[in-house]
Amino acid sequence: MIFVLGLLSLVVYALGVRAHDARHRRPISRWQIAFFAAGVTVVAVVLSPPIDALADASFTAHMAQHLALTMLAAPLILLGAPLRLALTAPPPRIARPIARALRNRLVVILTAPVLAWLAFVGVMWTTHLSGLYEAALEHEAVHIGEHALFLATALLFWYPIVGIGPTTHPFGHFARLLYVLLVMPQTAFLGLAIYQSRHVLYPHYLAARNPFGISALADQQAAGESMWIAGSLIMFVALLLVAADWARNDSRLAARIDTRLEAVPLGGSLLLSLAIAAIFAPSAASAQAASNATQVREGRNLYELRCSSCHGIHLRGSPIAPPLLGVGAATVDFWLETGRMPAMVPANVQAMHEPPQFSLEEINALVAYVTATSPGGPVIPIVANFGPGNLVRGRAIYAANCQACHGAMGQGGSVGYGYIAPPLYAASVTQVAEAIRTGPGPMPRFGPSVLSQSDLDAVVHYVNVLQTQQADPGGFNLANLGPVAEGFVAWVFGLGALVGVIRLIGSNA
Amino acid sequence: MIAKLMLWLDDRLGTSSFTSRAFRKAFPDHWSFMLGEIALYSFASLLATGIFLGLLFDASDTHQIYHGPYAPLVGVSVSGAYASTMRISFETQAGLMIRQIHHWSALLFCAAIVTHMARIFFTGAFRKPREINWIIGLTLLLLALGAGFTGYSLPDDLLSGTGLRIAASIAMTIPFVGVWIESLFFGGPFPAPQITGRLFFTHVFLLPSLIVGLIAVHMAILWHQKHTQFRGPERTESNVVGSPLWPNYALKSLGLGFASFAVVVILGGFFQINPIWQYGPYDPSLVASPAQPDWYVGWLDGALRLGLPIAVHIFGHTIPAAFLPGIVFPLVAFTLLYLWPWIERWITKDDRAHNLLDMPRDVPWRTATGAAILAFFLVTTLAASDDVQARLIAIPVETLTRVYQGLGIALPILAWFAVFQLCRELQARAIQRAMKDPRIVEYVRSPEGGFDEQQPTSVT
Numbered sequence: 023m024i025f026v027l028g029l030l031s032l033v034v035y036a037l038g039v040r041a042h043d044a045r046h047r048r049p050i051s052r053w054q055i056a057f058f059a060a061g062v063t064v065v066a067v068v069l070s071p072p073i074d075a076l077a078d079a080s081f082t083a084h085m086a087q088h089l090a091l092t093m094l095a096a097p098l099i100l101l102g103a104p105l106r107l108a109l110t111a112p113p114p115r116i117a118r119p120i121a122r123a124l125r126n127r128l129v130v131i132l133t134a135p136v137l138a139w140l141a142f143v144g145v146m147w148t149t150h151l152s153g154l155y156e157a158a159l160e161h162e163a164v165h166i167g168e169h170a171l172f173l174a175t176a177l178l179f180w181y182p183i184v185g186i187g188p189t190t191h192p193f194g195h196f197a198r199l200l201y202v203l204l205v206m207p208q209t210a211f212l213g214l215a216i217y218q219s220r221h222v223l224y225p226h227y228l229a230a231r232n233p234f235g236i237s238a239l240a241d242q243q244a245a246g247e248s249m250w251i252a253g254s255l256i257m258f259v260a261l262l263l264v265a266a267d268w269a270r271n272d273s274r275l276a277a278r279i280d281t282r283l284e285a286v287p288l289g290g291s292l293l294l295s296l297a298i299a300a301i302f303a304p305s306a307a308s309a310q311a312a313s314n315a316t317q318v319r320e321g322r323n324l325y326e327l328r329c330s331s332c333h334g335i336h337l338r339g340s341p342i343a344p345p346l347l348g349v350g351a352a353t354v355d356f357w358l359e360t361g362r363m364p365a366m367v368p369a370n371v372q373a374m375h376e377p378p379q380f381s382l383e384e385i386n387a388l389v390a391y392v393t394a395t396s397p398g399g400p401v402i403p404i405v406a407n408f409g410p411g412n413l414v415r416g417r418a419i420y421a422a423n424c425q426a427c428h429g430a431m432g433q434g435g436s437v438g439y440g441y442i443a444p445p446l447y448a449a450s451v452t453q454v455a456e457a458i459r460t461g462p463g464p465m466p467r468f469g470p471s472v473l474s475q476s477d478l479d480a481v482v483h484y485v486n487v488l489q490t491q492q493a494d495p496g497g498f499n500l501a502n503l504g505p506v507a508e509g510f511v512a513w514v515f516g517l518g519a520l521v522g523v524i525r526l527i528g529s530n531a
Numbered sequence: 532m533i534a535k536l537m538l539w540l541d542d543r544l545g546t547s548s549f550t551s552r553a554f555r556k557a558f559p560d561h562w563s564f565m566l567g568e569i570a571l572y573s574f575a576s577l578l579a580t581g582i583f584l585g586l587l588f589d590a591s592d593t594h595q596i597y598h599g600p601y602a603p604l605v606g607v608s609v610s611g612a613y614a615s616t617m618r619i620s621f622e623t624q625a626g627l628m629i630r631q632i633h634h635w636s637a638l639l640f641c642a643a644i645v646t647h648m649a650r651i652f653f654t655g656a657f658r659k660p661r662e663i664n665w666i667i668g669l670t671l672l673l674l675a676l677g678a679g680f681t682g683y684s685l686p687d688d689l690l691s692g693t694g695l696r697i698a699a700s701i702a703m704t705i706p707f708v709g710v711w712i713e714s715l716f717f718g719g720p721f722p723a724p725q726i727t728g729r730l731f732f733t734h735v736f737l738l739p740s741l742i743v744g745l746i747a748v749h750m751a752i753l754w755h756q757k758h759t760q761f762r763g764p765e766r767t768e769s770n771v772v773g774s775p776l777w778p779n780y781a782l783k784s785l786g787l788g789f790a791s792f793a794v795v796v797i798l799g800g801f802f803q804i805n806p807i808w809q810y811g812p813y814d815p816s817l818v819a820s821p822a823q824p825d826w827y828v829g830w831l832d833g834a835l836r837l838g839l840p841i842a843v844h845i846f847g848h849t850i851p852a853a854f855l856p857g858i859v860f861p862l863v864a865f866t867l868l869y870l871w872p873w874i875e876r877w878i879t880k881d882d883r884a885h886n887l888l889d890m891p892r893d894v895p896w897r898t899a900t901g902a903a904i905l906a907f908f909l910v911t912t913l914a915a916s917d918d919v920q921a922r923l924i925a926i927p928v929e930t931l932t933r934v935y936q937g938l939g940i941a942l943p944i945l946a947w948f949a950v951f952q953l954c955r956e957l958q959a960r961a962i963q964r965a966m967k968d969p970r971i972v973e974y975v976r977s978p979e980g981g982f983d984e985q986q987p988t989s990v991t
Binding site: 414416417418422425426429431434435439440442443487488495497498500504505508509511515516517519521523524525528529530 | 564919
């Protein structure tokens with residue numbers, strides 16, 4: 023039975039891989055296929071009749087079965103990215119309803135990482151500490167249901183950690199580390215609780231003949247130990263992998279910024295760099311044209327899956343979202359890179375800076391698709407890093423054009439009618455330049471006729487100075503909240519401390 | 532050594548009879564009597580750091596090219612005031628720290644005065660014979676506010692310049708004479724070139740002299756009238772129970788002084804305040820935003836933000852909407868506070884002198900009224916940063932302003948009734964506690980004519 027199910031899922035997966043490879047430039051990697059196959063195999067093997075029989079007689083074997091199911095099979099299956107495949111492999115006619123289902127409000131709520139974490143931990147504690155476990159041992163139907171529940175919550179739990187595939191819950195690496203870290207004490211404590219119990223928790227095992235020839239209590243202690251040690255070890259490995267992924271992601275991002283910066287010689291004179299840019303920009307563009315076609319195709323697929331339900335087909339817009347005709351590469355890149363799009367609630371809520379939901383390749387593909395379908399609009403600005411002379415000009419431009427909304431320190435401000443000018447600290451240099459050129463939301467747009475390229479470089483440089491806190495020689499900047507924070511500190515820490523002193527040296531009567 | 536000095540002084544000035552009496556003067560030990568001293572020591576710190584800053588500050592509006600170490604401003608034309616403040620901050624040994632200590636001391640000075648005043652108000656210490664000191668104290672608060680405002684306006688940066696422009700605009704809202712009054716203070720329509728010199732004179736000479744003088748009078752009157760005290764065993768209207776000035780109280784106070792200096796030095800050394808290099812030099816074509824005044828002016832700024840946009844037209848004259856929150860509100864509020872001792876006497880018909888203090892709970896209506904006044908000032912102060920709050924909690928600033936407008940009406944009323952009720956409950960509980968005292972018994976006369984001793988049963 024379980025083998026049939028396993029085989030069936032492998033066949034469906036293989037069909038999906040073939041369909042994907044036929045449709046897309048980049049084939050599914052061998053590793054991805056191998057992970058999925060390994061995951062399904064683990065499920066099939068541990069749930070196979072001989073192992074199941076063993077688990078029925080020995081708590082330790084049963085624990086090993088559960089651990090393999092929830093901590094090995096689940097992440098392996100997810101590394102195979104089956105959900106992403108479900109979106110990219112079938113024709114849009116089938117993929118679109120799937121995408122819509124994934125955006126369903128209920129699905130979105132139920133897949134929130136916090137809920138997934140609670141479900142995983144909750145199922146783990148309640149099954150072991152309630153009559154459910156004993157019931158599962160006695161009744162086969164309950165047992166199958168329990169295993170399905172374990173696998174389902176484990177898949178939900180591991181999904182944000184693995185971080186591959188479509189998601190409506192962007193989950194940063196730091197959050198992932200915390201998420202895993204917080205599970206470690208759960209498995210450890212439950213394992214220890216089982217280990218330290220002085221009596222057999224599940225009477226079923228007293229009746230069963232132990233296959234390893236040890237007493238039911240000793241078997242139970244071994245089960246507790248394996249949960250404690252194996253659970254912690256696997257989580258520790260997961261921690262290392264998440265950290266490694268974080269580092270890799272960061273260096274990729276840095277590499278991308280570097281290539282953009284290298285496009286213009288650093289420290290050159292304004293005239294020279296403009297001349298070089300004028301010479302090289304067209305030729306660089308023609309060199310890219312060849313690889314562009316596939317990128318555009320990939321971008322269109324992505325657009326149709328993730329964007330078209332609001333922005334309409336062929337970028338034409340819809341009642342709930344503006345058309346994207348002629349918006350330019352900078353606009354698309356800015357909204358996607360700052361995670362403002364795809365928006366969950368596109369209506370009146372101002373989108374804020376979040377981790378991007380697409381990979382860098384996917385963003386590039388979408389940019390390519392939008393600009394190919396509807397040319398024009400601002401290109402992605404290239405920001406050069408000029409000397410300090412330009413900082414003065416940058417400060418002047420910032421004071422005249424930016425600080426009235428974003429604040430003198432770039433701390434952000436509210437601009438009325440529910441809009442806020444966000445703090446500038448999270449944006450990259452390129453993103454700041456893109457925002458200036460494209461004017462996202464209520465922000466005015468500063469085109470090349472208003473701010474020349476050198477003006478742009480200058481103001482971005484000044485924003486970078488504000489971002490890196492090079493301007494705080496006076497100590498802690500109190501979140502750059504100005505007199506508001508200063509007054510608060512004066513009352514609470516200044517007068518508060520001194521009132522504490524006079525309470526000490528004075529009397530109460 | 533000290534004894535020798537005392538003898539030397541006594542031989543020439545005959546001081547010993549005064550000092551020996553003074554050293555034995557009794558100071559009440561209750562902690563709340565030291566709030567005023569925190570203000571005093573903050574003022575001492577302000578004077579010490581202010582002398583340093585005053586020697587290095589250049590109160591000129593003449594523009595010059597900035598050539599300091601702060602890169603983003605190199606080559607920019609700035610006023611002498613701004614340039615010298617930048618020089619103090621970046622090129623003077625410990626200059627930035629002294630500047631920051633000065634500013635933190637000012638915030639602490641005003642906070643301590645307000646807290647001290649609240650103590651005086653809620654315990655009824657302003658009653659006869661101390662009305663004069665109440666008036667002097669209130670005047671000191673106003674002078675402190677003025678010194679703070681003129682002080683942070685001196686550097687001629689964009690933030691304080693925005694504040695000055697608001698002040699000039701408020702002055703102009705006064706009917707018929709507003710423009711003249713604005714010119715009287717600013718020397719012409721804003722931005723007038725003489726303003727920094729006038730601010731400097733006001734900030735370093737006029738206001739400090741007045742503050743020093745009034746502090747002296749304040750303390751002389753205090754010395755002459757002697758301290759108030761809370762009720763307690765052996766405390767009457769005609770004595771003062773406490774520790775002698777020397778050595779007990781003087782050493783305590785000295786310790787408090789050191790603690791105050793420590794607090795402002797820690798704040799000044801570790802917490803950046805008023806980074807004028809980030810605000811940039813004042814430019815009349817720009818406006819700082821989000822812009823808040825220092826906290827003690829916040830109530831005025833907040834009132835302006837909450838004021839309704841209703842302009843009145845009479846006799847061909849326009850009275851702008853800002854007149855009501857900007858001029859009438861502070862005038863009414865401070866007149867009310869100045870007259871409070873007489874208002875209270877008019878209500879209570881109590882004309883006696885009081886040296887024993889009230890517990891706040893024992894005069895519920897006064898405590899409730901004070902709480903309502905504080906609540907109103909709290910709302911206006913908080914409203915002054917509504918734009919910052921709107922950003923932090925991500926709700927429209929218009930909504931928040933409406934909320935504060937509502938709170939400005941509701942919170943004082945709510946505070947009045949809540950505090951009134953609270954005082955009554957505390958009173959009842961105090962009586963209850965006293966009734967449980969085993970020394971208190973009730974005598975009940977029996978029908979036979981005898982008396983039975985029993986614990987009190989009910990309290991009304």
